[in-house]
Amino acid sequence: MEKMRSILYALKSLILDSKYLAVPNHSQHGYSAAIVFFLVLFLMAFAVQSQEQFPWPVEPFHQNHEITGTFCEFRDTGSSDHFHNGTDIPKADGQPVYPVKDGTIVSMYTVGSNAYVRVNDIAYVHIKPNASLSVGDRVIAGQTILGTIYPGLGHVHFTYGYVGSEKNAMLPNQGFTPLEDPWPPIIRYVHFYINNSLQKFPTPRVSGAVDIVVKVDEQNGPPSSLVSRRNNGIYKIGYKIFTKDTSTVIYAPSPDGLRFKFDTKPSNAYVHNVFFDQLSSTTSHVYILTNRLESDDYWNTTELDSGKYVVMVFAEDTRGNADTLYVQVEVTGEDALPPAQPTMRFARSLAQGMQIAWYPVGDSDLKGYRYYFSWDLENWNLHTNEGELTAEKTDTTFNVQFTKPVFSRMSAVDKAYPPNESEFSDVYGAMPSPDNQRVLIVDGFDRTQSSGSWHQPAHWFAALHGQALAANGFGFDCAANEAVLDGSVNLNEYDAVIWLLGDESTTDETFSAAEQQLVKAYLEAGGRLFVSGSEIAWDLDQDNTSSASTAEDEEFLHNYLKADYVADDSKIYQVTGLSGTIFEGLELSYGQQPYAEDYPDAIKAYGGSQAALQYKGTSLIAAVQYEGTFGSGTVPGKLVYLAFPFETIDTEQQRNALMQRVLNFFFDLNDLQESRPHVAEQFVVAQNYPNPFNSSTNIQVVLPRSGHIQVAIYDLEGRLIRLLKSGHLNQGRHIFHWNGANEKGEAVASGLYVYRITFAGKALSRKMLLVK
Secondary structure: OOOHHHHHHHHHHHHHHHHHOOOOOHHHHHHHHHHHHHHHHHHHHHHHHHOOEEEEOOOOOOOOOOOOOOOOOEEEEOOOOOOOOOOEOOOOOOOOEEOOOOEEEEEEEEOOOOOOOEEEOOEEEEEEEEOOOOOOEEEEEOOOOOEOOOOOEEEEEEEEEEOOEOOOOEEEEEOOOOOOOOOOEEHHHEEEEEEOOHHHHHHHHOOEEEEEEEEEEOOOOOOOOOOOOOOOOOOOEEEEEEOOOOOOOEEOOOOOOOEEEEEEEOOOHHHHEEEOOOEOOOEEOOOOOOOOOOOOOOOOHOOOOOOOEEEEEEEEEEOOOOOOOEEEEEEOOOOOOOOOOOEEEHHHHHHHOOOOOOOEHHHOOOOEEEEEEOOOOOOOOEEOOOOOEEOOOOOOOOOOOOOOEEEEEEEEEOOOOOOOOOOOOEEEEEEOOOOOOOOOEEEEEOOOOOOOOOHHHHHHOOHHHHHHHHOOOOOOOEEEEHHHHHOOOOOHOEEEEEEEOOOOOOOOOOOOHHHHHHHHHHEEEEOOEEEEEOOOHHHHHHOOOOOOOOOOHHHHHHHOOOEEEEEEOOOOOOEEEEEOOOOOOEEEOOOOOOOOOOOOOOEEEEOOOOEEEEEEOOOOOEEEEEEEOOOOOOEEEEEEOOOOOHHHHHOOHHHHHHHHHHHHOOOOOOOOOOOOOOOOOEEEEEEEEEEEOOOEEEEEEEOOOOOEEEEEEEEEOOEEEEEEEEEOOEEEEEEEEEEEEEEOEEEEEOOOEEEEEEEEEEEEEEEEEEEO
């Protein structure tokens, strides 16, 4: 208030000085007094308003409430990126919303999820307005119901201030009271980039013009609360550059290192000066600390001597809770930039070993590549370096036989001395199938620099799927979705395909139009597809107006993924298997590691599918299963669609259990729970698959021990059509393929046939139907 008194005194002095007033001298004093009087009233009202406090807009009004979105955090929803112009308060759909102070309704919008009611300088958004209210009505704080939380949104968006002059409603002397927040923000990382680029320094060894990029999570709830309460934007953030021993500050933005402070909302034109666009999203707030609000800027390391320094970053919330992180950096005048990160194409097992392929890196100073392998995803070994994997190479083959999964990753190195090594590629793996059953894992998760929860440059999610397959006795190959698109890998060569999408969507499509065509053809030919991801239905369904889906996208979702979109966020992180489905009796948790899954889709069965998993304690569906024909196909195929990412299932044991259910469904192993080679105890013959079939089918057998086996096919009159096997086989699971031909290689006619398996003096038979 002392500052306000000083301003008023200065204004009074200014007005009373006659040289500033174009009025006669004899009336000057009267005019001045009047002007000062009104200015005083105006400024006092302004001061009171700028520091006003009010209760919450939801019950109970005078108790603290949770917050899922803070003022001026990053938003990438809608048509353009922008600063969040208010505060999000999570409450159940349908809960009433009240004004926080008396006033008059000055505007309303009643259509869709962005409906709102504005009372003077406060807007209450994402509510269904009270039908009995209209513009001009007088409303009473804590009494008049303005509306109810809009269905499916689960929060009210509270905007304090008129459009273009929004204010922070979370300050100690301004906004909500009481507001209790004892939880400090967490600085997740500090990275260094070449100014105004996506080129990251892989280590804290920097040169030239440098951007300091920082991810911060403001914690508006305890560690046990939902992720949406713990990944908000910060109030204050800044940095300082110190000498190596931190005794001297070399540089700090004014004042005292503070770079950004959000009391009022800046123009949205500056949002990309504040936030690093490629790493920021609604749930991930990454700041470019070296920029100014209104312009690009950088840390000019050329002004410093080569050597080691310390970058200190600090962040503070509106309650004074703070976090500080010190990062030692080395400034050098030499080339400190590595080549681009390689992109894996595929890893696949061959009869003679394993083949690894990658897409070329285009750096002019590229020297070559390095290949690393691991058996356990923790301990990595350099196997081949740039001396052999030179710049022009894009694949390599290892003539080594192996019986367990081998995981692989690549890096690129340049010609500098010592060479700069790139970030590692994604981790892929391969394992030969003990029975020639081929399963392909397609890595469709490209999202690292757009909205979503995972923002590391590489991931190992395909390998987690591979581990679950191996635990169930299945081999596998891995491929990037780009390899499927460019024809490097053919889906139709595999008996089953596992397509992982993580939390892909928004910037990166889940299934592109070209990918949809390939998946359609695979399923129409009787393929088996297991797909998982949290934003698939959201991305493909036109019912969601926030995505850019087409009619073709929705048709693919409905008729090939056999699901319909219900909601963007189930808000539940436990699922249970439904009775009579492949997941019956299964319970598991997900959504914490390796990244926080904050928007799991809710879906419903469509086109003949069956709901298989349910979000615990709700009627919302988390997975569907389907068996039958797809599109114009005549050969039955199978599908399992999981509406959250498989890799975020909490434990390896739970991942293995869910994968076992999927494999049992795909390969008719429901009666063969003990059919893996190391646990087989009895002679079992499964129903062939597919059945009926029109070109080829598979016959699966489990042997409890090694011995002589005969696999023969007969017509219904008992005539031998084809002898598929007569000889010795080891204990375990075996698959035999029949292409519908007789011993002469001639195609046989449509009809019923019998396959008879003889082992250890016992013969088992089943019927199958060939349809042409």
